Amino acid sequence: MVKNLNFIPIGVAVKSVVILGGGLAGLAAAAALAVRGFRVCIFESRNRLGGRASSFTDPVTGQLIDACQHVTMGCCTNFAHFCATTGVAHLLAPQPTLWFMTPDRRVSPFSADRLPAPFHFARSLLRAHYLTLGDKIRIGWGMLALLRTDANDDQPLLLWLKRNRQNQRTIERFWSVVLVSALNETIDRLGLKYARKVFLDGFLRHRRGFEVFLPTVPLARLYGEEMQSWFTEHGVTIETGTAATALEIAGNEVRGVKMRDGRVVKADWYIAALPYQRLLGLLDEATINAHPCFSRLLNFETSPITSVHLWLDRAVLDRPHLVLVDCLGQWIFNRGQSADGSYYLQVVISASHHLKGLEHQEIREKIVRELSQLFPALTAATVLRAKVVTEHAATFSALPGIDRWRPTQEAPLGNLLLAGDWTNTGWPATMEGAVRSGYLTVEAILRRSGSVEQIVQPNL
Ligand SMILES: Cc1cc2nc3c(=O)[nH]c(=O)nc-3n(C[C@H](O)[C@H](O)[C@H](O)COP(=O)(O)OP(=O)(O)OC[C@H]3O[C@@H](n4cnc5c(N)ncnc54)[C@H](O)[C@@H]3O)c2cc1C
Known part of the structure; x- marks a missing residue:
């Protein structure tokens, strides 16, 4: 090169x-x-x-390991154009369904159906097991309010959510679940502008805006x-x-x-x-x-992202990924079998300010404990290796008024x-x-x- x-x-x-x-x-x-x-x-x-x-090179297998899983979405039209231009678009695998899991091990699928945008998610939202009917009505109200806001209004998001009938549950189990991962910042620190953009571009404007794509090769190779x-x-x-x-x-x-x-x-x-x-x-x-x-x-100001890489002696996850609700980990990615025969999972924690000061060993133990509750098969499995990577200044924080x-x-x-x-x-x-x-x-x-x-x- x-x-x-x-x-x-x-x-x-x-x-x-x-x-x-x-x-x-x-x-x-x-x-x-x-x-x-x-x-x-x-x-x-x-x-x-x-x-x-x-990516970095895994010293045990010599394989390239992504420092942190990266995902892109259907609304990322320039990224898609760049990948198509340079001939790598075929190395991004679409995930038409997202899987949401709660600590009680229940899972809800989230996918677009045939209704036109913005109603294509109505059915998925209605069947989400971790939200009550009242929560769903509040969320619908919040979405309508979002559609009516000015694209450049960048007031503090949390105040806006509270003013628009969102309660602790909808904030924690819906708005935070989407926004903390998408914007890598906690709800109390975000401005409205980019939160609005995530929902409009990703979920409301077009049926395919939300579709997540995962690279099928390590990023350094892509x-x-x-x-x-x-x-x-x-x-x-x-x-x-x-x-x-x-x-x-x-x-x-x-x-x-x-x-x-x-x-x-x-x-x-x-x-x-x-x-x-x-x-x-x-x-x-x-x-x-x-x-x-x-x-x-x-x-x-910047915000950190922590990823916990685990290599297990057996498979414990049968889905390509899971979005976790009410958990420390936010996304789990199933990276399949490594060259040494181990099964590789990656758990991502965005806006990981709250992990500051914890030793890697402690973070790893917390995540393994959490995964053992989610997947009983893990209690019988052996964690062969683990690595915790924190990118301390992963991205700038989309604070209110950041664009100035x-x-x-x-x-x-x-x-x-x-x-x-x-x-x-x-x-x-x-x-x-x-x-x-x-x-x-x-x-x-x-x-x-x-x-x-x-x-x-x-x-x-
Ligand atoms: C842990 C993590 C997870 C993320 N997850 C996602 C995700 O899932 N989806 C998503 O869309 N985005 C994600 N992002 C954000 C995404 O990675 C960045 O927005 C994007 O890669 C930034 O690209 P860039 O070219 O602007 O900057 P950079 O990637 O920072 O590129 C700048 C380059 O400049 C080089 N450089 C620095 N100093 C010099 C110098 N003096 N001379 C020459 N070169 C130099 C650096 O080595 C680097 O290669 C994530 C970021 C992190 C850190």
């Missing part, structure tokens, strides 16, 4: 673009630029592509070798293990990027597709202070664009948001070069 490129000549007919960061935002920008004839080079500091959506041939065919150069250390700025322009190995790489355009904390690290204080779009990033701190992709420097799930995409921190940001940077480059093209895909 590493190909040396010390210098990209300026001023040739084909415009050159240096992309810093090989996460989804950088890769999507590269794909959109490559098909439009730009000469693209991606510099990624790690040895793998995919950024936060990536965004690595599976995409590699497409990028090679389209002339994109990718250097992994190459970190940028500073943007060299003169006047109102970036003149080059200083790399950790001492090189300075130059291009016509620069896309910083980095986590915002890393971008700030590449800028000098004077530049940060001179431009509010950079200094405002200091207002962001999110910059557009058009940085105030003439030839610099900003990409990343944290830029203003109209989406929360997701793979879809990251891909959108990449596409938006390419629209901005074209606009600054005098042509207008819409690359961002329409909603479902």
